Amino acid sequence: MARSKTPSFVTEISLKVDSKQEKELSSRFQAARQLYNACLNEALVRMNLVKNSELYQQAKKLRGGDKKKRQDLFNKARETHRLSDYALKTFATQTANRSKWISSNLGAHEKQTIGTRAFKAVDRILFGQAKKVRFKVTTRFKSVEGQSNATGIRFINNQVLWKKLILNPIIDWNNPVIVHGLNSPIKYCRILWRNLNGKKRWFIQLINEGLPYQKPQNYVIKGIVGLDVNIAAVAFVADKKAGLLPFAEKVPTFEREIKALQRKMQRSQRMHNPDNFEPDFDKKVGNRIVRKKGKVKKGKKQWIKTKNYRRIQVRKAELERRKASYAKSQNRKLVNEILRHGNQIKTERVSIKGWQKIYGKAISAKSPGYFQSELKRKAENAGGYFLTFSTQTTALSQTHLDGTRIKKKLSERVHRDVTGIQPMHRDLFSAFLSRCVYNNKLSLWDAQCEYPGTEPFLLDGWQQSQSANRVAERESRNSYSSSEQMSNEALTSNQISQKDYKLEGNA
Template sequence: MAKSKTPSFVTELPLKVDSKQEKELLARFQAARQLYNACLNEALLRMDLVKNFIAYQQAKKLRGGSKKERQDLFNKAREQHRFNDYALKTFATQTANRSKWISDKLGAHEKQTIGTRAFKAVDKILFGQVKKVRFKVTTRFKSVEGQSNTTGIRFVNNQVLWKKLAIQPILDLNNPVLVHGLNSPVKYCRILWRNLNGRKRWYVQLINEGLPYQKPTNYATQGIVGLDINISNVAFVADNKAGLLPFADKVPTFEREVKTLQRKMQRSQRMHNPDNFEYDFNAKVGNKIVRKKGKVKKGKKQWIKTINYRRIQARKAELERRKTSYAKSQNRRLVNEILRHGNQIKTERVSIKGWQKRYGKAMSAKSPGFFQSELKRKAEIANGYFLTFSTQTTALSQTHLDGTRLQKSLSERVHRDVTGIQPMHRDLFSAYLARCVYNNKLSLWDAQCEYPGTEPFLLDGWQQYQSANQVAERKSRDSYSPSEQMSNKGAAPNQISQKDYKLR
């Protein structure tokens, strides 16, 4: 049964699960995991047969031919080796029926959904979207879903029904978002679990038909917004407003706590797995001889993970979860703030993967990729669009109003235009030019005509950004202890303490 293509949104509810229900849920998830791995293995075998088939090889060689001819050859290869959604659903059902245990734990819809899930994972390899797929271990298989709300996993009369299980959700009827989801038609349900503070928590996600609830404060207006995105903040320029907003402002990185836990985990690993490490050795550092730890030996090894190690690992995972959750919450606020000024978004096409390789920790704390995907989703829901264009053809950070292009270093944050206008923040000026890009080309005529009317609130946005930074620096200085303040006062004018240097 194919899922309908009408608009959908998700309503998530926590579940009241006792020990008996949790034991049954874990057994069903285990059955679903084993069936998924069997389907994944079968899908990989069929994919290899498709790749080695003559029709597939011929289709890959057809570069300038008609698209229909190539598509027909690809379809022939898929049909020959039964590599499609329907065939994997059939395989999942037959495999589950051969095992009485799996058949007793899962319904027909759950079996078919698992087959579809395995097929979609492997199909991405064929299209070059991913390089490989992973077989699921117990800790990585976290959700099971149905196909409709009529059988299998259902949400009926404000409770979750799955075969003989009846689980009560925790309902907050004062929450308008939750009430909107409960009053909307349910397409199908998904049960999942998460580790929160070292404990397993269960949830049900209702995939509702319709549009999500929109809070009165999170409205979207009609208008064009130019964006300039970097790893730490986003500059936006709308019809009558401009600003520089930080990604995930004041996100708690828990850097010190995470490092402490990592050292504890490392000591535990070295104590209980001495054969997996090379011998410690003496090394000369400057004029001193220091003792250094041996590196991990190459090759696959068996690791002993003690109860204490797993407990520390869970504490570290909880800190990482809290950091990610806070960053997502702050970035959603940022998305709502931008959509209040316009729903037609224009920005440069930046490489998030390239940033991840170069600025790993900053990217994990700020999550600009999540911001982009969330902004695109909400802009399209608000009848707008999210348009990206090439950085090579436009080069907004190097372009001046008369069309001149001058290269700037990353440290140069002020744009001084050759036409003689007032200096402007580099990101704000790039965001303004993004508003004037059409079909991957910058319209200099529009940029020159609109700039006199836009310049006042561009300057206002820059001034607000500077004021916010000054307030943040003042609060950082006030957070010093009295002894630290005295030590800084006694220092020479051109000397600053190590802590003050880090803050700057």
């Protein structure tokens, strides 16, 4: 049954699950996982047969002109070895029906969607979009979905029905987002679980037909917005507004807590797996000799993970989840703020992966890649576009209004134009120039015409960012001084109590 191509959105609701229901759900997810791995293995076998076939090799040699003949050969190779969505659906159904346990746990629609899921995973390798696939272990298989709301996993009368299993959702009727999803037509449903603070929580996702609920404050207008993205902030220039906005402001990194937990995990591993590590050694550091821990031995090995180790692992994973969740929430607010000024986005094509290699922790805490993907999705859904252009052909950070290019160091954050205009923040000026890029080329004439009218709110945006930075510095200074004062007071009270104790002892 082919799914319709109408617009869709997801409404997620948590489920109230008791121990008996959780046991049943876990059993069904285990059956789905085993079926998925079987389908994935079969898809890999068929993919290798396709790659080794003569038709596929002939198609690879046809470069350039005859695209239709090349595509026909590829399609014929896939048909010959039955590598298609329909064929994998059939295989999933036949495999499940041969197992009485899998067939009793899964419906016809769930079996077919598992076959489609395995086909899509392998298809990405065939088209060069992925290098490998993963066979799922229990902790990595987290969702099962149907094909329609008519049978299989259904949401009817505010209840989740899956065969004989009935689950009650926890519905917040005061939440307009949830109410909008419940009142919209449902295409199909998906059940999934997540680990929250070490506990398994179950959710139902309703894939609704139509457009998602739009909060009144998150309106979108038509207009061009130029962006300049760096690792910590984004500069934007719209038709009547400009600003410098930080990514994931005040994100809790939990760096000290995570490092402490990592040290505990390392000590536990070294204590219970001494044969997996090389012996400790002495190393001269400056004028002293330091005892260094041995590295992990090469090769495959068995690891003993104690209950305490797994408990610490859960605590660390929870801190990482909270950090990522906060960063996503803040970046969504940032996306909504930019779309309030325009839905036609222009920005340089930057390599987030390259930044990750240089600024690993900063990128993981701020998530500029997620910001860009979310902005692209929302801008296109609002009828706009997300246009990226080459940094080599435009070189916006080096370009002046008369076309002169002068390289700057990364530490130089102020742009002083050779034409004599007022100094401007480097990122704001680059964001302004990006508004005037067409077909990967900067139109200097448009930039020169627009700049006099744009300069006032560019300066205003720079001034607002400076005042915001001063407020943030003042708050951090005050919080540090207050914490220091509290520690001093605690120390003083401790000294007084010790003095009183001594006096009482003498008395």
